[in-house]
Amino acid sequence: MKFFTVIFFLFSGFLFAQEQQDFSDSWSDLYSYYQVKDITAGNNKIYAAAQNAVIAYNLSSGEIEKISSVKGLSGEKISTIHYAENLPYIVLGYENGLIETFNTQTGKVYSFIDILEKQTIAPDNKRINQFKEGQNKIYIATNYGISVLNLANLEFGDTFYIGNNGSQLAVAGIEIFQNKIYAATQGGGLRYANIDNPNLIDYQVWQSIGSNYLKEITRLQDKLYVLTLDNRQFQIVNNAFVFANQYNSDVRDFRSFDDKLVVSLQNEVLVLDASMSQLASFGGTQDFTANFNTALLAGERIFIGDQNEGLLKANTAVAGNYEYLSPPGPLMNRIFAMEAIPNELWLTFGEYSLYLNPFPLNKRGLSHLKNEQWINFRYQDLPQARSIVDVTINPNRTEQVFFSSYFDGLLEIVNDEQVFLYDENNSNLEPIDNAEASPDDLRIGSSVFDNAGNLWFTEALYTKGLLKKAPESTNFEMFDVSEVIQDPPNRNAGFPDIISDNRNNLFLGSYLDGIIGFNIQTESFAKVSGDEGAGNLPSNQVNTLALDNNNQLWIGTNRGIRVLYNPAAMFEEPNLQTDQIIILDDDGVAQELLANTNIAVIRVDGNNNKWVGTEAGAFYLSANGQETIYRFTKENSPLPSNIITDIAIDQASGEVYIGTINGLLKFRGKATASAEDFSKVRAYPNPVRPQYHGAVTIDGLQTGANIKITDIEGNLVYETTAQGGSIQWDTRAFGKHKVASGVYMVLITSQDQTETKITKIMIVR
8 A cells, every 4th residue: 555544633623644655666757857846945955846746955965866756755746845944854735735744864755635635625725835834833825724734743733714704715825924924815915913822713813904916925034025916016014015126027936035035037036135136136048948936045056946947056146057956857747648669768748638639739849768868859949840649669760750740740850869840841741631720730640660661650630541651751652541431521530549560450549430450461441340230349439559469459448448359350351349358356246347447558568468557547457358467546656647648668678657647657567578589588686585575587588488497406386488578486386385595496498499598596585
């Protein structure tokens, strides 16, 4: 389980404090740390809140650490961060009302779900806006009012509803000044009360100044300042607003450090003295356009959080000379499509809706992970390719990669440098058939290479919806799909997936017409659908297709999974039927696997097992689908969301990349692709030490290889046949008792018995 629950009984209700699990042994995060929202400091470190994780920067050593869902954080979207003085905690507030503490000494994470699960507060009002520490408490500014967290025991205290007649009122920020607590509210002006008043829960003890919409509050020496929605700064004098300053663009952060005021505008960070005279200014450079969110002053250094560049460091005396501190990662967390080959991964972030509508178009770029190094292509690095929804790596020339823009055409990148966009102006590509309203609309969808090295791809809302690009050609051959899709300009909404087999066949998953088959040699189409008597699909919306190691076609629809055990037969049998996968539930009742589930992606690993991505997490199924080996969700894993968008597998290492709407994670899978020979056979961990309780992986195998494991005297303790490039042994004798300490021989024989290999495993109990 991801957590155990400790229940505290409070006069104000229940508090559920959940200790989160560290998943570092099996998982690593590949999050984007380039969108920094808030910064705090303590314990000689700077802590910067990225979108769903934290950057820790050591002021003395310069060491950078990532704190993410892999270490127990929720992976939800962070709204604010605070370092608790005199305690080894950073406190995180989230947009959904969740609060978490991270112990900087032990690494333990506790989650507080009181606000998150409060039924009387609307979800939009649960956002945590700010933490303010005082009197050994943290006052929490939210969109409903103020809640209190006691630092002595990390328990919730009272909640203050300070709106008129005790109603909910959004509080943007809190300040403690001259023994009073001040709340800058959104539409209710400035509310305040004596902080020592034992009855702060009573709205009548709170007084108000004005009725402005306030968005910031801070104290600077002996003065209290607020900021209004129109970016005017006022000092509070004798319970009245006195104008102090005006900013010419949107103020995103407004806070003081000793005798200085730091104001973060979108394009500039200002450092002002107590008289509002400017001491320093920090803006963008020729390398980046500033999009600042927040800033923190630490002596002669300033740390700035940018929306696109992450955490920046500069010297206050040398404006514009930045050091980039964010850990390398992808451009964004919202993954749409990806593809992996050994030691490489490509990501796209463009997207379309459930109905394959790309509007509004986005400009999100691409990311490439190669040999553990990130290479990012921002939109301005690409020739106006918007809404990129698919990526395909040339298996015969892996430095050549194609990307599908769902509005602008087909993008080609070679060696991470040469970039070319095929469109209607430089090729024979044509816009969608009904292009009067948008004559440049080229909705290129999924793509795949065939065995001859041709790239096949699809175009939506177009009669000739299947296209081919020969290896050296700059033009395209087009195939009319109206034989299998009625009225393509209107019904051909798109093809979410396309795959090829080793028999010159293509299989296309369509949005409205089931599976479309195309034989490359005969240029003939076939179709399997959910129409009555036409294929037994649960739906004609096919999201994903996968051919497994037995050449069986796995089909993921918006209403479940089907399998075609002989997909090539669809060209010969007009009413070919797909099959359900029937499993037994815990009560022994037969039921359909993942019935009525929206299947986003199916991928096949080296052992022919299936990874399935859904809106309810990721499933790892046995080769025939009868066994669920793993099910990963937010509740039992570091997944930042249960909504899986894509899955990719490095078949050489067995590592599995799982993309979600909130970020990308890597799972250390053990199933690898079949090897050509036994030259790279290995067993790990080896030796197996007493503290290790997992399985031993043996990889570098060939599919069909026989593996026998014996003790040193030749007694057989385990035997199996490899379904791919690896197997796992639980160190038990035929699944019964664990074997004793000693050296065990691993005898490997290829399926045709022409090749053998012997390796050893040492076990220490």
